Amino acid sequence: MIRPDAQVLLEIRDLHASVADQPILHGVNLTIRAGEIHAVMGRNGSGKSTLSKVLAGHPAYTVTGGSVLYRGEDLLALDPELRARRGVFLGFQYPVEIPGVSNLEFLRVATNARRLEQGAEELDTFAFEDLVRERLAVVQMDPAFLERSVNEGFSGGEKKRNEILQMALLDPLVAILDETDSGLDIDALRIVAGGVNQLATAENATLLITHYQRLLDVITPDYVHVMAAGRILRTGGKELALELEDRGYDWVDAELAALAPAPVEVG
């Protein structure tokens, strides 16, 4: 839903970042307002996952230039846990298995950390169980997964459902979903996408990072951005995704070649 007067939630300006001294992002610009769904598409290595990790504050990534404002606040100055508490959520491409840590407890601790930030009361174990059982319905998840260790032994589809369950509990204002569709069969994709659609409101925004059009068949983006060589090369509506599906990514190479060589960043 595009409303030009909606609040700007995330404003990325000329963002440069590197990992292990290797520059990956070369000046990303992106503005996201409340109510919008954005899709960032691009080939492997185009920098889309790096963008998501940088926004979430992964310590292995270093920002070398530019800025990110989240509701007017310098997002990059915040530790990852503070970003999450303020309402920035990253759905992982590969959710991490944590043996020995109960999924239910993990979800409760995370939910309470966010609630405290929102000025709400912490939930005790009983109140939280009520809440989590209600939110399970968003992704049609079996309650048995609450009793297991975080993501341990979950199938690919179960892990992604668990991610969306976390999103449903944490009530983010900006949800960045990194390749949420990867590894899902068509049924699981519909369930997960259905969850994302249910959670999208006029107050929050979603940034989908994906390789394929098929996710966008079930979640309709307001904007589609094509990323290549660490920059957003082109922005359009949902028809841009269809064009990509149609023409493949080869034209991106042609367009890249027409530009000046990508600047080499040092430091």
Place this chain on the structure above:
Amino acid sequence: MAALSMPSAVAAASSWGSELLNALTAEVAAEPALGALRQRAAQALADRPLPARRQEAWRFTDIAPLLAIPPALLAPGATVPATLPAAAPGVVRLVLDGHGDPLVGVSLPAGIEPIPTAELETLLLDRPTDRGADNGFRHAAARAAAEAPWSGLLAAATTGQILALRVRGVVEPTLELVSDAASAEGVLPLRVLLILEPEARLELLQVHRAAAASLTTVLLEARLGSGARLSHGLIGQGAGAAVLLADLAIDQEPTSHYAFTSAVAGWALSRLEPRVLQSGGAATTRLRSLQRVDAQQIADQHSQVRFEGPEGGLDQLHKAIAAGAGRSVFNGAVAVPRVAQRTNAVQLSRSLLLSDRARIDTKPQLEIVADDVKCAHGATVSRLQSEELFYLRSRGIDAARAAGLLLRGFCGEVLRELPVAAEIWQPLAMVLAEEAPRP
């Protein structure tokens, strides 16, 4: 190694050893009932050098914290009454102070009875050694002195009291054996002997605590008859300069099941030596252990499992957390001689290194002669995984709490196998060194 090869260190250790023997032999006369047992063990000790890092079994374990305890204190002395938490429901508690009779004023649960002194002396002393496994205690430290670990001999030489129990049938309550040296200095010598008759079942929880420059020595011998099941937990909660040396010698007859879970933290030096002998194979053994070291602490787990018959099983998991400048040692010996065909043994060691100054030495020691066996082993040493930490932080959980959750997960895998009665001792808080009041 370098430090101990210095002449002054050798001299100091050697003089500590002779002072120790003087202290021990001076005491023997005063305890006629156990005198012969103790004397025999003291003699065996005299024939042994003190543990030193040139010996393979002590290669990674510096006994400096033990040598720091004045040997004169190692003769049994007075104990300080400790404040213990109330026993959990369904638990029969025996408090061991090294001297007094722990059975005074206690009604033992159905199925457990004391072994009379005369029989005990026969069991431990009088049978000729060439009768082999006749009495089932082939491990018994006093009889097989040559094989007994030094710490077991020390326990045998210092003990003033043996708690000897026979178990028949299924014992419902958990038997809890508690010692607490509290702030007392000196030695707390404990010796326990258990006979589980065929088909007997017992859950046993040992708890040893100390907070001062003291030495707790534990020698526990148990014999499991055919079909017997012993579920055995040990919590070692130390502090300050306290030292714990425990020798656990278990004899298993075929079709018996022995499960041992230990959690040890806080000692200046601790060494646990669970030694399991499947005398005819065909038994199952499950070992779970967790130790944490911090500051300058040393924790050592030396386990031995020996199969003397076919179709035995072992499932072993050892875990360690090393923080500060702590040192953690694990040596897991598994002996599968030719008679032990179709043995199935798995041993895993997983260690977490939380500091650059900490050190972990972990060593599987598999001696496999039989050819038709399945024996697997593995060892990992790692830091807290940065991806796991980031995942938790990205959900709003701060770094310290995230690390705590990961540590709890790491510990939980072992701690959940402790007897339920262990809960009141707060083993998790103990291992995580959290600010929990001593119960």
